[in-house]
Amino acid sequence: MAKPSQPAVKPGDDAQERRNFFTKVAAVVIGGFVALIPAATGLAVFLDPLRKKSKAGEMLPIAPLGAVPDDGIPRQFPVVAEHVDAWTQSKQPIGAVYIRRLPGQEKPECLSATCPHAGCFVAYDKPTDTFKCPCHNSSFAVDGAIIEPSPSPRAMDSLESEIVGGEILVKYENFYTGKAEKIVKL
Ligand code: FES
Incomplete structure (x- = not known):
């Protein structure tokens, strides 16, 4: 076959x-x-932690100067930073600040709204013209100075600010809580 x-x-x-x-x-x-x-x-x-933290410590636009009248009363503003990851770019709240201007003063004074004791948000109490922390009852004067007795080990954290084109910019930074010294968190 x-x-x-x-x-x-x-x-x-x-x-x-x-x-x-x-x-x-x-x-x-x-x-x-x-x-x-x-x-x-x-x-x-x-x-990349540096990339994540690149927004902290930058001068961030907070509010127009006109939003803070020079009457000495602190106004609270959210701090919003641009968040960038591999796919998206968005704005996210990263904290809050209090800004006030004294009568006749253009330059604003800026305080972080984060309590130096353990990181709660401090509230402004208009009737007493003081800041109070709801977590453990720390109290601060309107300029951020500590009012004893308070569990907070230091005054409220002041932040650098400047005015550019009628806009208030703030160098927003986080600091270690529970310490007497103001140490920037890197
Ligand atoms: S966190 Fe503000 S008093 Fe404790």
Whole structure:
């Protein structure tokens, strides 16, 4: 009985097969590499603390100067910073400040609203013209000075500010709580 004949091997088939194989391998390698780029970018952003903290310590726009009349009364404003990750860019609240201007004074005085004792938000009490912390009853004068007896180890944290183009900018920073010295959290 005659065996089925083998398909004839044409010259160059081997070379063609090798080319196809290398093309497939290259496609897999390049595809994998392209897929890794966004993942690596996301990981770099996630792991890069400097990038995350780059907004802290910058001069951030808080409010128009007209929003703080020079009557000595502190006004509270949220601090909003731009948050950037691998895929999105958005504005997020990162804290709050009190700003006031004394009569006839253009330059504002700015205090962090975070209590230096343990980090609660301090509230302004207009009838007594003082700040009070609801968590453990620390009290502060309107200029941020501590009113004894208070569990807070220091006065409210003052923040640098400036006016640019009619806008109040504040250098927003976080400080360690529970310490007598004002130490910036890096
Ligand atoms: S957190 Fe303000 S008094 Fe404790």
